[in-house]
Amino acid sequence: MGKEIIQIKDLKIHYPIRSGFWNRITDYVRAVDGVNFSINEGETYGLIGESGSGKSTTGKAIVGVEKVTSGQILYKGVDITKASNRKRLNYNKDVQMIFQDSMSSMNPRKRIEDIIAEPIRNFENLTTDQERDRVQELLDIVGMPSDAIYKFPHEFSGGQRQRIGVARAVATNPKLIVADEPTSALDLSVQAQVLNFMKHIQQQYNIAYLFISHDLGVVKHMSENLAIMHRGRLVELGSREEIYKHPIHIYTKRLLSAIPQVDVENRDAHKLQREKVEKEFEENQSKWYDKDGRVFPLQEVAPNHFVAIPKDEVQDAISEEEKERD
Amino acid sequence: MWKTVLRRLLIMIPQLIILSLLVFLLAKMMPGDPFTGSINPNTDPKQIEALKRAAGLFDPWYIQYGRWVGNLFHGDLGTSYIQHVAVTSLIADRAANTFWLSLLTTILTYSIAIPLGITAGRHQDEWQDTAVQIFNYITFAIPGFVFYILGIWLFGFTLGWFPISGSVSANASGFFGVLGSRLYHMILPAILYALITTTGTVQYLRTGIVDNKVEDYVRTARSKGVPESVVFNKHILRNSLLPIAAFLGNTITGLLGGSMMIEMVFSYPGMGKLFLDSIAQRDYSTLTALILIFGILTLIGNLLSDIIMSIIDPRIRIQ
Amino acid sequence: MADKTKKKQANVKNEPKASLPPSGFRIIMHEIVKDKVALVAFGLIVLILILTFGGSLFLNKDQVTEINIIDSYMGWGQGGHLLGTDDGGRDIFKLLLMGGRNSIMIGLSVTAIIEVTGLIVGLVSGYYGGIVDAIIMRIVDFIQILPQMPIIIVLVTVIPHYNAVTLVLLISMFGWTTTARYFRSFILSQRGRDYVLASKTSGSSNLKIMFREVLPNITSMIIIDVVLMVAGNIGIETALSFLGYGLPITTPSLGTLIGFADDPVNVINRPWLWLPATIMLLIISLSINYVGRALQRAGDARQREN
Amino acid sequence: QSSNTSKNDNSGAKEASKFPAETPKKATKQGGTINVALETDTPFTGIFENGLSTDNYDSQVMQFGNESLFDVTDSYKITSNGPATFKLDKNAKTITITIKKGVKWSDGKQVVAKDLEYPYEVVANKAAKSQRYTGSLANIVGMEEYHEGKAKTISGLKLPDGENGRTMVIHFKRMTPGMTQSGNGYFLEWADPYHYMKDVPFSKLEGSDQVRKSPIFFGPYKVSKIVRGQSVTWVPNKYYWRGKPKLDKIVISVISTKSATQAVKSHKFDIADVVNSQWNQVKSTKGVDFVANIPLSYSYLAFKVGKFDKNKHKNVMNPNAKMNNKALRQAMAYAMNIDEVNSHYNHGLSFRVKTLIPQQFGDFYDSSLKGFPQNLKKANELLDKAGYKKKGTYRVQPNGKPLTIHLAAMSGGINAEAIMQNYIQQWKKVGLNVKLTGDRLMEFNSFYDKVENDDPSIDAYVAAWSLSSEPSQNDLYGEDAPFNMARFVTPENTKLIKDMDSEKSFDRAYRTEVFHKWQKYMNDQAFVVPMNNNYGITAVNSKLTGYSTKPSKGNSVWFNVGFAK
Amino acid sequence: MEKQSDLLLDIQHLHTAYRLQGKFYDAADDVNITLKRDKILAIVGESGCGKSTIASSIIGLYDHKNTKVTGDILYNELNLVGLNESLFNKVRGDKIGMIFQDPLASLNPLMRVGDQVAETLYYHTNMDEAARHARVIELFNQVGMPKPEEMYLMYPHELSGGLRQRVVVAMAIACKPEVIIADEPTTALDVTIQAQILDLLEDIQKQIHSGIILITHDLGVVAETADEVAVMYAGQIVERADVKTIFEHPLHPYTRSLLNSMPQSDDDDEDLHVIHGTVPSLKNMPRTGDRFAARIPWIPESAHEANPVIHEVEPGHFVRCTCWKTFHFENEEAVSGE
């Protein structure tokens, strides 16, 4: 396990809800409500959860485009939730983002060259020629033909565009890339292509990914460690093996059981299992969530395996885990 | 919702204060006063000056403004310098006329515009659409008054089908007689005015239909086996009418203030005409009151539009 | 490797730019040429521009607006006046050329002021959002509740030297709010797009994002808006003329000419006074509108592509 | 171009005869309804009381019932043929007015002495806010005291037979020759129904139903219905003293001035005024008789040569004013092609006015004066002589400074702008740089606001007067007259104007002489250059008879109008 | 259940062509499929393969001016191709129900959801208003909506994605149709909701014994729910078999490639399989030869049929072309024969 590259500490992002007679702030959408995790150099960290659970918000906060309500994001020991710190560190040179919708993430009015060169221009002082070479090189890396440089985003297919998006993200040799559902808009075969590229680049440049997705198959394929998010908080966190093989939190189990399995033989069994978990989830809310419906703080149940359960149930969980392991 | 309406009304207060101040100053900036040019053998400038003083026209503007606002709170908009009656009664009279004219115009506008818009939208890019669009462009591009004057000339004077001035005939008597006469006086101006105002509605409706036609929910309705005519009227049309409904409030209040030209051509004693007369005659008290009312109407129009929208479109919550 | 890329570049450079941006002038022209009606309309606009602007070059304003009472109210073709003369014996045809030019200029100026102001305000308001947006929108709201026409009329009577410039300013004073709102809503929708986020993460400054990223994306909206607005603004002084607050005849405009139609006698007995100007206004408006629609279709098509 | 001048030399007034003043006389039958057009762009105010009404249209609406106390001759001299008799006693300084027996209000009550007195109380009482209170009225004994609220009654008004008698004697401080002319302003010429109005406080009078909704008169017709601001329906007053009116109903209703021509041509109205500039469009209309009168009014060009001193309440002339040069003023007057304009735009329905006293005043009018027919040569000579040298296109002042003359003029009729631009071009021809104040015609209020307040941006202006039927010029051009907006004051003028109203002027020959002298003097000084007057033409349904525009018939015209048999 | 009516839909030689710049191009090219009662037929394929085209051809919802449908779509001996609108309206909603992808967009925003469901009943049953209401409530219960009475009065925007899709399902099954077409019914939904909706569909099917055409591009979904699978590529069915066969013995290179590109294998360090190139656009679709050949360039041309046709390789297992016999993945050794 490598060195931690970024640490998220008790991150909270609340959006005000206005209502009432004076249109005052009466409540908050707690999009992210106390999240802690850290990502190691060169690893892929998966972040999974259902829609609206706060994944994107977390990701945006990490790249510094979302205003943080409270909490810290430490990069090289500096809290980069402050704009001045980000500026000083040239933070976005090191931390970049790949977006879900490749079309919308590229200015339709700009040529691929300008799109890829944008971060280079902002962070590096290159001559025009050097810059062009660099862009060509990047296109090469993501396997795009060099004449792409003069084209516009709409002239590419979704998969190609996403690869261009990858090229832009790696243009400044970043240390961390937040990839927010980079393939969920893509067809299966194209997804494969993009995921492959992401992996290759990671190996080549030792980039860490925060890989956000709701497709557990993809996350499993990509990441070493992962966290499962629910209602703005993390319910379970750990290595891929731990989570997939020994899920503890009911929400994790529910998520896992919902993934369609390519296992025609046992599909009825799956369905039964799914229904069982669902029932458990419906009936035992109080066991897994506090009285306000909030997720409990994380507790360590095994090395590199944390679950959100009340403190007094940690022991049970540990023993159960061990039992399962046997 | 009532809370929100109330809040919106409260928010209007400061806006109205600024508006009133602005309007008052504007009126004061205008050269001349109600007594300017009272030059005839029967008047004496000294007496005129005495009257001006008595009317407070020599006071500094803020005192005049203060007085005006003070009276405002008692529902007193002052006395018209020219008509020598309370502005409220003057306006009430005219507002009623304009209101009925606007109402008729609105009804006519929609009864012309909606079928046209539907035809155009339904037969997008076919000849019906082209015809409607040409009609639309023409009414849009020709200044309204040219229309009005041609209309009054043809139908009022030459053919003599409609009265050419006023809001009611001198001979009308009895409740139904007066009502009939009023209606008769309104028809021609209302039709002409409606023809001009249809443009926007037709355009909105057409666009609405064209857009809604390809929405998924329409496909859903069809997949349920709903007959085409019902799909159109119940699903497409209702959704397409939303933007028009959104302007309904503004349309009505806008017509109240915006009928200057038609009222002028038809010597129809309404608010627009009153406004123009008040400017010409420097009838400040009436002028300020009118502009204030126009402002309030706009505000109410906006509010009304929002309320209407929130009623017919469940997705919208007014705030 | 470097060599290789260099070579590639050279090739690329020589490549025909077959894939030009789906924007800008090219697509506009393309769309116009494709649509026959729009093409005719475009031709008419060009023709009118040449006539009015070109024709005005050969005319002397003092001469055109000079009174010659002997010639007053001549009908079509009388006394060598193609379109007759007005009350002061001025040649309607020449007035039409000059008036057309002036009205077009007025329309353009009003549009320019309105668009630029509206655009900047909309851009700032929409992009920054929050308190800036709230304040700006309150101001816009307030201006929008002002009864425009009445206030313009009052101001027209108040200002000392009323001419085309003041007219333009007066009209623009209110017009920008609608445009600001319009653009703001576009900006708002653009602001949420990921490419803005992408620019932010690429380290671009707000100003740069606003003007170099967001702005180019609403150019087609701007062009359409400008075109349609010019059509509306060319006739804008006609209403004022009718109400008696138009420009003086020494500044010929379509409004002053059409304004002759405020008198039934002129409407019926002297159609040459107002009819040519009305037709010209009609043609200009229709043509611009048709061209505008074609552009809108182009814009929509692109929108769909996105 | 100056050839026109000689051609149009014949007096404008002579041309008046090209229209009759009356409709052809025919036997009248009883009955019928007529529609009368009231051409105005604003609704009439509807204050049906002579002392409170400020709106000329109100008097037009009222004319069918609002009979004056006195009939007059065609030169506006008061006679005793009307509802009341008139007697002036120069030495006793009194005027005695006696209402005839049988002159009854439309509610059947006799008009009494109190009804004669009451109008004075209305006009003079501050609470009533009448605009009609004038310095001339203050000449009545006790009037000022009453106006100031120091007296409860006007001591100079005596009712010898009591309130219900029929006679009122007015005591004046000073008698003037004009008092025998109608419209002199020294006394009032109408009666108010005191019994009907007495319960209304003065302050409420102008809004009261008695004045607004159901006024009563003693004329031939009475109000049957009022649609506020739009129309009034009149039906015969069965108590009318002269006899039974001919028509069953008269409806007067508002139409916009722009529709005037159509109103005539479409026969929607039996009586409608013609807009002169549109004469060509209506002149061949069948089935109407055109009758004309020449109103007591004229338009003029005046030069600002001073200021009104508000404290001293006097006009003060500025000797250094730009326009204080006779030659310059005359030259400008000579440069104008008024006759040409008239023939072009008004089809001969306007004519150049040569002096400041209209021809209707008979011998007071000096027919020997020629006014200022267009004469560019003379204009140039005058300017050359006076030292206005030409530098380029334009002349400069004698002191070498450039000369720009700012002219204020009102917007109005459809040709107003063209005509003004035309004059400016004429002046340019003699080298005078004339510019419109504010670069355009001014609308009414801005115009008078600037002119009345001696705004420095005005060197000359074009305006118009409507005159009283008493020709005294004091209120218009006197030293202390605020209406003297040219602000010229010369000893000669002051003397002449005083003379007009002096004791001596009770001698008509003497007064005539003074008027002649004054006209010559004004013609020479050219502070005010008279320009035009117009016919007032009315189109009357040719089935009607008895309609007249003659002053002598004015008071009984509606009694006489009826359908021909 | 009578035997003959087990065959609900029999689609023969379906060609659906769209007009592009004046010319018609087949988006569905000679499609032959059948749907049986109590069965779920899944149609899978990449985006643009023509899956939705088939759906809209069956239910007759296409722009008649710019679309040309030929061939036969037999529903109980009734040919739906060219059926007149009023007759078709009797079938739509009653005999054939449809579920669309985006539940928000496919509901009328201005109508209460209950009324939208009731509308179907209005046109296909003789129920009075009360009966319709009762039936809607019953349906809401059936699709697992909590508090159905309350839900009846809601507007679409007030419901969550999952509930909306349940409304859409309720709408589709209101008249107990024999055929339900579900075009990507879960793509817009979360995995957990997706699982619920799919389970729901299965349950419903069991209750009303209809046949379901399930269109999806998610192989996992297919594996979990379908009984029979048709794999589509470029407007053509390339492989058709029961679900087990498809996942356990896929033959057509396209099917095999798709399965291989799924990120599911446990040896996750390996690259995922990538299919070269993209689905050709309608205009650029090759009209002769094997349409998939361009995407497996290492397979020699000779391995493809000149005009590939469907072969029944085993009973119930249909494969287009014979190239599968020599197909191997790029980095594998060529396995000769099968």
Ligand SMILES: Nc1ncnc2c1ncn2[C@@H]1O[C@H](COP(=O)(O)OP(=O)(O)OP(=O)(O)O)[C@@H](O)[C@H]1O
């Ligand atoms: N600008 C905003 N204002 C108010 N609420 C917001 C805003 N942005 C996000 N939210 C809310 O915050 C919550 C978390 O949103 P987020 O986009 O992070 O979810 P997500 O996990 O990425 O979901 P998805 O899978 O749909 O992308 C949601 O409930 C969302 O409605």
Ligand SMILES: Nc1ncnc2c1ncn2[C@@H]1O[C@H](COP(=O)(O)OP(=O)(O)OP(=O)(O)O)[C@@H](O)[C@H]1O
């Ligand atoms: N109305 C239409 N007009 C023209 N071309 C169309 C139309 N509808 C679909 N197409 C084209 O037909 C082909 C098949 O489209 P279809 O929508 O059936 O694919 P699909 O398999 O449903 O794809 P997706 O998974 O994206 O929904 C595509 O190339 C598409 O571009």
Ligand SMILES: [Mg+2]
């Ligand atoms: Mg997200």
Ligand SMILES: [Mg+2]
């Ligand atoms: Mg599809």
